[in-house]
Amino acid sequence: MPLVPVNAQPVRQPNQVTPTEIFEALRASVLGQDEVLRPVALAIHKHTTGAVPGNLLLVGNSGTGKTTIMRAVQRLFRERPEYAAFRAMAVINANLLVDAERLEFRPDRLLAAVEGRARAEIGHTPSAEELERTMARATICIDEIDKMSAKLAGKANPIGIALQQGLLTLMEGSLVPIRCRVRAGERDELRTLEIDTRRMMFICGGAFEGLYEQVYARVIAPGSGVKLRSTMVQSADGNLRFETRFALGEFFRMEDLFEYGMVPQFASRFESVLLLAELTLPVLQQILREAPESPFRRSQAYFAAQGIALEIDAEAAALIAEQAERSARMGARALRAVFSRVVAPLEFDPWGSGALQPNERGGFNLLITGAMVRAALQAAAPK
Structure with a gap:
């Protein structure tokens, strides 16, 4: 019988970790975004307990914390033993997922990034079953998704349409073939594996720079009935002044994403569209x-x-x-x-x-x- 250290604590299962615990772990390194971190924590909980993955779309200006949130999720998976099976997490730029010449979505590029992370976590040449299982639990972070709008300068953007339709297929769940070298008995061999994407979690992020101006124009348009609020602020020197500020989160609606160029079917695959707060x-x-x-x-x-x-x-x-x-x-x-x-x-x-x-x-x-x-x-x- 193997010896167990007296003070050793059994590793908990993912379903024993509450969304509240996940939230507290994330907010230790992500400051000023508590309202966003709560649904992120819930999505992680769903992903790691076998429920339908809570895919997320992060919308926020540069420097508000999108990348910081992705790193915090990665750190959570890496540091918590309960999440050892979910550590294959890949971050990739959206523009790498489309062949610009052929206007084709390239899921192989995405899965190659996932495969690399999965192999690093497994630590040895995996069997086909090990690799399929690890990749199927992956979290995929896609940055600059806003650059792949279905509209560009008021016209259809075939590259953006191809990307959104391709990602939609993966997020809905599909079997994607990929050629991999795996361990088979005493030797390595090339095999075609089928990776099931149903349990993958997708976190997409972008600055959506034109969205701010788009929603602002709608809000201040004659007849909108909206009045922007003014607040008093105090400078570091103690001076007081009134400022009128526009906060995107107060006026955003899903239709704004459609007008921006996100295909409705694609946008609807996200359980939460999270607008990161401007940093006060x-x-x-x-x-x-x-x-x-x-x-x-x-x-x-x-x-x-x-x-x-x-x-x-x-x-x-x-x-x-x-x-x-x-x-x-x-x-x-x-x-x-x-x-x-x-x-x-x-x-x-x-x-x-x-x-x-x-x-x-x-x-x-x-x-x-x-x-x-x-x-x-x-x-x-x-x-």
Whole structure:
């Protein structure tokens, strides 16, 4: 009888993990998108418990967190032993799935990416049954799906139509043949496997840049009966002002996707169409300070290698977030651009900056202050 460590805990089954647990795990690395993460968590729960996969369409400006959500799902599958069978997860750009010359959907390219991930997770040359089973449980993330609209400049776009119809077939469930090298007894051989796509989960994402203007034009059109709300905001310097902002999520309806160029049958295969929220000032500050991949965290790691402890005060973080918020269509990516203006000179020559202070650990402290941010922004401003 095999020995079991005294403190070993049995691995739970996927159906023992609740959507709430999944949500909490995701929100640890995805900030400011709780309303989106709840249906994402539910879709994962359905996928991993054998129910009909909850395919998702993520709509959001650049930098709002679409890629971060996909990475968080991948991390969840990788770190949780309950999800070992679901770790084959492939991310592919939509424009790679269509042969532009023949106007044909290429499912083989998609399944080749899935096969690569499946083999990496299995760790040895798999049998046909192992490979089929692992690939059939895969999660497929397709980025820039908005670039494959069925309409382009008001005319039919054959490439977009081919992609949407091809993905529709996979999402509805089909058997797709693929040639693979598998283990058969004592030797390897090439076989044609049939991969069942019914239990795959599809997460598609895109910025849908024209959708914002399209819905805004509908909302402000004469006779729409809609009045945009104004809110009072306070700047990092304490000044108050009224702002009128348009939030896509408040006015979006499915018909807007159809008008944009998503074929109704294709769009209807998504259990949830999730509009990522624009990142508010407090969320941008939180991302700057806490997100694992924030520019501040990366800079901290860079300075730590030189014995320098980098910190940022509240005023500086607020000023950087406020400046980034003005580039609303860039989301969190704007933080990187603004922060780099402040930190680049310090990274280049911290010893000559005059900002280092010795600490009790034998190293140095470097504090980014509000005054430093103002000076950097003023220097970068157009003359």
